Amino acid sequence: MAEHGEPAPVPLTGWGRTAATPATVVPVRTADDAAAVLRAATPRGVVARGLARSYNDAAQNAGGHVLDMTSADRVLDVDLATGEIEVEAGISLDRLMDLLVPLGLFVPVTPGTRYVTVGGAVAADIHGKNHHVAGTFSEHVVHLDLLTADGEVRRIGPDSDPELFWATAGGMGLTGVILRARVRMTRIESSRILVDTDRTPDLDSLLSLLAGTDHLYDYSVAWIDCVARGTRMGRSVLTRGRFARRGELPQAQQADPLRYAGSVKLGAPDLFPPGLLNPATVAAFNEVWYRKSPRRKRDQLQSIGAFFHPLDGVRNWNRVYGPRGFVQYQFVVPDGGEETMRRALERISRSGHASFLAVLKRFGAGNPGMLSFPMPGWTLALDIPVVGGLAALLDELDELVADAGGRVYLAKDPRVRPEVFERMYPRLEAFRDVRRRVDPAGVLTSDLARRLSL
Known part of the structure; x- marks a missing residue:
């Protein structure tokens, strides 16, 4: 029962x-x-x-209170x-882009x-396609009010109570x-982003190309086929790029080089049945996606939305996975852990659990x-429907992953x-020490915190 004057509890999930x-x-x-x-x-x-947009229980708090920010x-x-901005914490990156891209800030x-x-x-x-050159979001924070x-x-930052700041950065609100x-x-x-695309036939060629050329690009990411087996295991489509300079745009676009619109084109209804994304349908999609991608293409101009946020063009795309939902599993293994990545992909491709969306990136320094989450090495993210096994x-x-010295992503x-x-x-114990210092009664908590005793 809700207390007098207080709204009734509502069920919450992650993405x-x-x-x-x-x-x-x-x-x-x-x-x-x-x-x-x-x-x-x-x-x-x-x-x-x-x-x-965290995929799990990080912003849930069973039986307690949740602050909608x-x-x-x-x-x-x-x-x-x-180039610095000061904002309230509830503002979205979407709104920041709407406001600031026309001013030349991203x-x-x-x-x-x-x-x-x-x-x-x-x-x-959070991290993105540019972690190898720019690190995480928190590394660009001058200070924050907590x-x-x-x-x-x-008011904390890397130079003001750095212990609390670096517990807060990645600390999942705790x-x-x-x-x-x-x-x-x-x-x-x-x-606009100038994009190079390469299609690679297997995991080894992908890792080699990333390791040898990542330093030439600000942004890079590979779509990877986690269903393919044998000599095709890990085949991928690698896209890398950087923001185009004004003079690199077609003449017609140079008059308004910072034009931007982050629109949503479609909406996914909540009607998809369980099992729609299964090994057969995902294998068919992956085959088409791989074959239609260019073997090698250079200097293609893409919009911010197309390059960074293709799924945002479909509102509520998570409904495609049906009423049981899905798990996004992301892990990182350190440099030298390429064999672990190979073994993980072999296990995934043999399992019968089809990942419709799988991306591989190379991380820079932690x-x-x-x-x-990030450490120097390789990270793979998979979207897998919730099914038995x-x-x-x-x-x-x-x-x-743990045996290789890697980790999974708390978000x-x-x-x-x-x-x-x-x-x-x-x-982890250093994080717990900071929590005990600033919140000895454990007022800040969540389903995630209780599950992992954070």
Whole structure:
């Protein structure tokens, strides 16, 4: 039962649409709004939630309170001289692009969707196609304002309480409520990306091409066929690029080089049956996608949406996986772990669990974030429908990854075993120490935090 004057609990899920749990959702517009909820917190605690694009239970809090931060979305300052902006945490990357791309500024890091809040970008310490040159989103944060469980608003950054900052970056909202952030943006001369495409016949050729040429590009990503076996295992379509300079655009576009529109063209209805994406349908799609891609193409101009966020063109695309939902499994193995990547792909291709969307990227150097995901090496992300036997496959992959010194991504994992997770994140105890310092009563919590004893 909801308390008098309080909204009734509603079921919440992540983007994977699995394991819904009920929580009381409270809209937040100001720091005072958030502080009032923290002061009145029940033993089930509080967690902040943005646009719910984490794939798991990170922004769920069964029986507790969830702060809806999306109304705290103002732009507070834009400094065109330095390229720095100050924004409230609930603003989305989508809105930032709408406002700032025409001014010649682009977000320093974007994941595969622009529907992520700045607070969520810091809490998950998101990465993108440019990690090998730009690192994670938090590495471009000058400072942020964090509301901690005691009601204090602390301004923290890499040079001001760095321990708390690097616990917050990647800390999944468990150190406090991110209210505002100052971020260094990336300067661009146009809204178009010059893209090179290569089709590779197998995993070895893909890894070799990435390792040998990544330094020549600002952005790179490979679509990989996780159904193909034998000599075709790991065949891929690799796309790499950089923002075009104004003079590299066709003459007709040079008059308005920063024109941008991040529109959504279609919407996916909630009518897809279970089993629509199965090994047969995914294998057929992968064959067509691989064959239609050019063997080698250079200097193709693409829009921001087409290159960075192709799935955002379809609203609610996650419904395609049917009512049971899906798991996005992402792991990284360090440099030298190529054999582990090969063994993982062999296991996936033999399993009968079809990944409709699979991408492989190369990471650069890691950062001091205690729970930050990237490390120098190779990362693979898979979207897999929830069907019988999936848990056993993912448990096996977890062991393989942990044995290689790798890890899974907290913003996507809904089921790793706590003892395996501890092997993956050697700085977990340091994170717990910071949490105990700033939130000894454990007011900030979530389903994810309870599941993994964070």
